[in-house]
Amino acid sequence: MDLLSGKAVVITGSGxxxxxxxxxxxxxxxxxxxxxxxxxxxxxxxxxEIRALGGRAVSHGGSVADAAQAAGLIGLCVTEFGTLDGLVNNAGVNYRADPWADDPARMREVVEVNVLGPLFCGTAAAEVMCERGGGVIVNVGSGSMIGQRRAAAYSASKGAVASMTASWAADLTEHGIRVNAVAPVAWTRMARADPTVVQTPEHTPERVAPLVTYLLSDLSAGVTGQILRFRGDILCVLAQTAIKDPVLERDTWTVEDIANALGGDLRETLEPPPSARWK
Structure with a gap:
């Protein structure tokens, strides 16, 4: 039996x-x-293409960055297929720029598409899923969320995706809705347009697709609030922001106390500098 038989899903940016x-x-x-x-x-x-292969599909041409169009996209799924079982927030844009030469218009576009898009689609989908008693949301994040050179707006947007994933997972579990994120590595048009990306044409989008299908399927029951890094040959779970031990406590803190703590007891808990994370 097919893993997603009887389910209806919306996938943004799927052209x-x-x-x-x-x-x-x-x-x-x-x-x-x-x-x-x-x-x-x-x-x-x-x-x-999907219909020609015997599948069921309808198209929607619209921007997820527009709240009305995002709601219409979710409504289309219910109208056409009678239900909404899954949403994949995949639509996104990216660019590179030095911090001192960044473009406000491009920054705004990244935030509108990469952050507001998933928020608009996700909230519309959550309303439907809560009414029907279950569903799955899969957000497409990125390893860039830890901070990628010349990509502050994109990194910030994917950090936001990680945060909304955790927030929705906490809120929606009691409604039977699972929310996870994937951080894929794939050779796409976005990657080809970025001269800093290592040439990896063997890492095709098709190799990443099984992870998303898994998360949409009942096989992932009980898995929620996770960010999964996947390249097609490598799969791992990404750590999320959390307090590190030790937690130091004093009645009052002077500047010197803080300096001594970060140079002493907390020194080993400090994250490596960005240069050590992105080459």
């Missing part, structure tokens, strides 16, 4: 790259898919 691979894989496992992309022609094309 190409990772989203297209997620849509095809989910459909091949029996899901009815709403293919969304801001480029309507690409969404139509992918939905047509």
């Amino acid at each position: 190409q790259g990772l989203g297209r691979a997620f849509a095809h894989h989910a459909a091949a496992e029996g899901a009815a898919v709403v293919v969304n992309d801001v480029e309507a022609g690409l969404a139509d094309e992918v939905a047509g």
Whole structure:
């Protein structure tokens, strides 16, 4: 039996790259898919490909950064397929710039698409899922959330995705809704456009798709609030922000006390400098 038989899912930004691979894989496992992309022609094309292979799919050409269009996208799934079982918040944009030469318009676009998009789609989906008593939200994050050079806006947006994943998981568990994130490594148009990305054409989007299908399926029952790093050959769980021991306590703290603590008892808990994390 197909893993997603009888389920209906929305996948944003699925006109190409990772989203297209997620849509095809989910459909091949029996899901009815709403293919969304801001480029309507690409969404139509992918939905047509799925139908030609015997699957069920409809297209939606709209921007998830618009709250009304995001709500309409979720509504389309319910109208066309009678339910909403899963949402994959995949749509995203990226660019590189030196901090002193960044562009406010591009920063705003990244925040609107990468942060507001998942928020708008996720809240609309949560309302439907709470009414029906269950569902799955999969957010697409990035290892960039730890801070990537020349990508402050993108890194910040993916840090926000990690935070919303944890927040929604805490709120929605009691409603039978699982919320997880994936941090994929794949050779996509976004990667090809970035000269700093290591050439890895063997890491195709298709190799990442099984992880998303797993999270959408009942096989992942009980898994929520996680960020999974996946490259197609490597799978791991990413640590999330938490307090580190020891926790030092004093009645009052002077500047010198703080300096001594960070140079002494807390020294080994300090994170490595960014240069050690991103080469």
